[in-house]
Amino acid sequence: MAGGLVALLDDIAALAKLAAASVDDIGVAAGRASAKAAGVVIDDTAVTPRYLHGFTAARELPIVRRIALGSLRNKLVFILPAALLLSQFLPWLLTPILMIGGTYLAFEGAEKLYELVTGHGKHTVAVPVAAQGADVEKTMVNNAIRTDFILSTEIMVIALDEVTDEPFVSRAIILAIVALAITAVVYGIVALIVKMDDVGLYLAERQRGATAAIGRTLVLAMPKVLAVLSTVGIVAMLWVGGHILLVGLNEIGWAAPYEAVHSAEDAVHAVAGIGGFLGWLANTLASALAGTVVGAVVVAVVHLVPRRKKNDSADVH
Numbered sequence: 001m002a003g004g005l006v007a008l009l010d011d012i013a014a015l016a017k018l019a020a021a022s023v024d025d026i027g028v029a030a031g032r033a034s035a036k037a038a039g040v041v042i043d044d045t046a047v048t049p050r051y052l053h054g055f056t057a058a059r060e061l062p063i064v065r066r067i068a069l070g071s072l073r074n075k076l077v078f079i080l081p082a083a084l085l086l087s088q089f090l091p092w093l094l095t096p097i098l099m100i101g102g103t104y105l106a107f108e109g110a111e112k113l114y115e116l117v118t119g120h121g122k123h124t125v126a127v128p129v130a131a132q133g134a135d136v137e138k139t140m141v142n143n144a145i146r147t148d149f150i151l152s153t154e155i156m157v158i159a160l161d162e163v164t165d166e167p168f169v170s171r172a173i174i175l176a177i178v179a180l181a182i183t184a185v186v187y188g189i190v191a192l193i194v195k196m197d198d199v200g201l202y203l204a205e206r207q208r209g210a211t212a213a214i215g216r217t218l219v220l221a222m223p224k225v226l227a228v229l230s231t232v233g234i235v236a237m238l239w240v241g242g243h244i245l246l247v248g249l250n251e252i253g254w255a256a257p258y259e260a261v262h263s264a265e266d267a268v269h270a271v272a273g274i275g276g277f278l279g280w281l282a283n284t285l286a287s288a289l290a291g292t293v294v295g296a297v298v299v300a301v302v303h304l305v306p307r308r309k310k311n312d313s314a315d316v317h
Contacts, residue, residue: 060194068187070145075179079156094161095251101154102244109237110295197222242291261286
């Protein structure tokens with residue numbers, strides 16, 4: 001009896017070790033998948049604050065919460081089941097879907113560059129939201145959630161592509177962890193960004209000395225931080241979109257573009273001390289260039305070709 005109990009305890013201990021190892025593996029895989037999607041996360045973080053422009057300070061955090069919940073619903077209710085079914089029954093579709101998403105990101109980045117160069121920027125909010133009525137907040141939140149859906153799809157598919165060799169249940173758990181972690185990180189940072197000027201104003205008005213000076217610095221710095229974040233978002237879209245396209249082309253059989261990038265990486269990898277960084281930089285610049293070229297072509301098709309046809313039609317009449 002005692003021997004049977006000891007054997008049972010040994011089996012339980014072995015199962016516990018196996019479960020712990022599985023949890024560790026899932027955690028590592030989730031971290032790897034999240035890191036792979038980091039570029040799109042930067043873009044998501046950079047895009048969201050734009051939808052909060054014009055709202056009163058009291059409404060900013062509730063709106064961030066609503067967008068975050070909508071983002072989490074997108075990931076867990078819609079994207080995750082679809083991604084799992086796709087990976088289980090049509091895994092060959094993952095690369096084309098990733099490439100479509102990469103093209104969209106490249107287009108978004110190139111479109112923003114086009115708007116900066118031509119001055120045709122989009123101004124979503126022309127007057128303070130409080131002066132536009134209660135329905136405007138709902139509209140802005142819905143717009144943010146729709147934009148997030150596209151970025152969240154890209155994040156989840158990138159994460160899935162990193163763990164396609166895992167068992168089905170592990171894939172589901174990993175993607176759920178990625179969805180929760182990335183949503184928390186993105187909207188936690190967004191909340192900090194949008195409230196930082198309020199924190200600075202509080203310190204400047206209610207404190208003295210160095211603390212008040214820090215508050216004034218925060219108030220003055222936030223517009224610059226948002227401008228830098230917007231620029232980082234544009235670069236991230238071009239870089240991530242281009243990288244996805246280069247890798248996708250390699251996987252579907254056209255290896256020449258990505259092999260050229262690897263050759264550039266290898267050429268600088270041997271530099272003592274900074275070879276690793278130079279290799280990463282070469283890959284990033286090549287990816288951003290590819291994203292810019294593809295994005296510019298799509299921008300031309302979407303914006304310039306219809307405008308030219310319209311002008312030609314007007315000339316005829």
